[in-house]
Amino acid sequence: MRSMVWAAGAVSATAIGLVIAAGLAADGDAPGERVPPTATGTLEELAAKAECAPAVQTDAQELRQADCRTGAGRFVLATFATDRGERDWLNQAKDYGGTYLVGRKWVAVGTPRTLATLRTHLGGTLEHSTHHTDAP
Numbered sequence: 688m689r690s691m692v693w694a695a696g697a698v699s700a701t702a703i704g705l706v707i708a709a710g711l712a713a714d715g716d717a718p719g720e721r722v723p724p725t726a727t728g729t730l731e732e733l734a735a736k737a738e739c740a741p742a743v744q745t746d747a748q749e750l751r752q753a754d755c756r757t758g759a760g761r762f763v764l765a766t767f768a769t770d771r772g773e774r775d776w777l778n779q780a781k782d783y784g785g786t787y788l789v790g791r792k793w794v795a796v797g798t799p800r801t802l803a804t805l806r807t808h809l810g811g812t813l814e815h816s817t818h819h820t821d822a823p
Contacts, residue, residue: 725790725810730766733793737764737808750776755795759804762797781816789814 726736730751734741741753741764749772752765767773773792780787780796788795788802790811795802802813 722806723808723810725812726793726808727791730764730793733766733790733809734764737795737805739764757801757805760798760801762795762801762805764793764795766793768792777814781814784817785815787814787816788812 726733728736730741730743730753734753734755737755737757739755739757741755743751743753744763745752745765749768750765752763755762755764765776767776770792773789773794777787777789777794780794785796786799786802788797788806788809788811790809793811795805795809795811797805799813799815806813
């Protein structure tokens, strides 16, 4: 009887491991891809870690946004004063579709390929959204 309980536990542990592995793969991790801990800092500090000189477009207390260009491509980097401000901005932006690299109080917007490269510098989580349209 004990061996049956152990076998069921082993199967459950294996199933949990597979679910966790699938979740990591769905997040954009390729086998062997090195993703650093998620970066923190000011707009300028994050841009330096991404190896770009930010062209600041919005410089407000609650939101700072800059255009960045690197060898990997162009992206927009935004930093937020609060976590809630970041989540509200991201929820509205996702209505338009796109790919986002998300950290704590910062978001980068660009092509999937550019953001995958940027992720090796800044860490973060890739989030994808499709454009919502009203179907007839």
